[in-house]
Amino acid sequence: DTGVSQDPRHKITKRGQNVTFRCDPISEHNRLYWYRQTLGQGPEFLTYFQNEAQLEKSRLLSDRFSAERPKGSFSTLEIQRTEQGDSAMYLCASSAGGLDYGYTFGSGTRLTVV
Amino acid sequence: ILNVEQSPQSLHVQEGDSTNFTCSFPSSNFYALHWYRWETAKSPEALFVMTLNGDEKKKGRISATLNTKEGYSYLYIKGSQPEDSATYLCALKRDDKIIFGKGTRLHILP
Numbered sequence: 001d002t003g004v005s006q007d008p009r010h011k012i013t014k015r016g017q018n019v020t021f022r023c024d025p026i027s028e029h030n031r032l033y034w035y036r037q038t039l040g041q042g043p044e045f046l047t048y049f050q051n052e053a054q055l056e057k058s059r060l061l062s063d064r065f066s067a068e069r070p071k072g073s074f075s076t077l078e079i080q081r082t083e084q085g086d087s088a089m090y091l092c093a094s095s096a097g098g099l100d101y102g103y104t105f106g107s108g109t110r111l112t113v114v
Numbered sequence: 115i116l117n118v119e120q121s122p123q124s125l126h127v128q129e130g131d132s133t134n135f136t137c138s139f140p141s142s143n144f145y146a147l148h149w150y151r152w153e154t155a156k157s158p159e160a161l162f163v164m165t166l167n168g169d170e171k172k173k174g175r176i177s178a179t180l181n182t183k184e185g186y187s188y189l190y191i192k193g194s195q196p197e198d199s200a201t202y203l204c205a206l207k208r209d210d211k212i213i214f215g216k217g218t219r220l221h222i223l224p
Contacts, residue, residue, distance in 0.1 A: 004157070033211060042118075042203055042214030043158075055210065091158070099146045102160030103212065 006092050006106035013082055013113055020078045021109045025094030032075050033103065034067055035091040036060070043091055049075060050097075082113045116140065118206050120215035127194045128223050134190040135218040137204030141185035146207040149178055149189055152217070153200040161189075161202075194222045 005024040013019050025032045030051050035043035046065070047057045051072035064082075069075040079086055089110050093103035119138040127133045139147065146165045152158040162171045167182040175192045191198055199222045205212035 031210075035214075040216065042120075042205075042216045045211050045213065048211055050210075093158075099165050099207070100163055102148055102150075102163045103158075104160070105150075105157040107155075107157045 004092055004094055004104050004106035006090075006109050008109055009107065010110045011112070013111070015084060015113055016081055018078065018080045019082060019111065020076050021090055021092075021111075022074060022076050023092030023106060024074045025092070026104055027073075029094035029096050029104070030072065031095040031097050032069055033093045033095070034075070034077050035093065037089045037091060037108075038087075046077075079111075082111075084113050087111055087113045116206065116208055116213050118204060118213055118215035120202075120204055120218050122218060123216065124219040124221070126221045126223055127191075129194055129196060131194055132190065132192045133194060133220070134188050135202065135220075137187045137189070137215055139185050139187075139204075139206045141183060143208075144182045144185075144206075147180060147187050148205040148207070148212055149187070150203040150205065151200045152203060158203060189218075191220075194220075196222050196224065198222050 007022045033048040034046040037043040045058050047067050049069040064080045067077045089108045091108045093105045095103045121136050149161040150158040162178045164180040169180040171178050177190045180187045201217040201219050203217045205214040
């Protein structure tokens with residue numbers, strides 16, 4: 001297993017377009033998280049899955065954002081009708097759960113909305 | 115709103131010097147505190163997960179302490195090297211997720 005993979009690494013899109021990002025977690029990890037990081041801020045929680053179930057969504061996540069994790073494996077994060085304020089680094093992480101386990105992060109997808 | 119505070123925001127340290135920085139958090143309902151190192155163009159990397167008051171953990175030249183009663187953790191780097199240049203993030207476990215501070219950006223000067 002090569003860790004958590006995210007695709008694409010970079011995405012430039014025009015305002016109003018839809019974008020979709022993919023995350024492939026570590027296969028043994030049942031928990032998958034999406035975070036967003038903007039300049040000068042720490043990563044902000046967006047949503048998380050345990051297996052295929054989406055268990056929590058942040059109030060930061062408007063109805064333009066949707067995430068899925070079919071079959072409890074990879075996950076996708078879609079942003080519809082992108083806005084300039086959506087420009088950020090989108091990070092995915094996975095975890096085996098439990099108090100003593102850290103998260104394994106991917107390298108992120110850098111989104112720029114022009 | 116859960117506030118995880120890190121200080122300083124940014125730090126310049128001469129190569130070979132030791133340094134430390136702070137993470138403060140609400141002391142109530144504590145479960146675990148994470149430290150991550152995030153180098154430019156790489157993934158955030160887990161350094162420590164700390165769960166018990168008085169915990170001290172060490173990984174090479176980096177160590178961390180935890181005081182859950184007063185709500186703070188220190189990260190120490192001994193004999194800084196250029197490869198230590200990164201953003202150091204702490205994160206508090208709350209419910210089934212972790213909440214990050216803004217990080218401390220460490221620059222090591224040659």
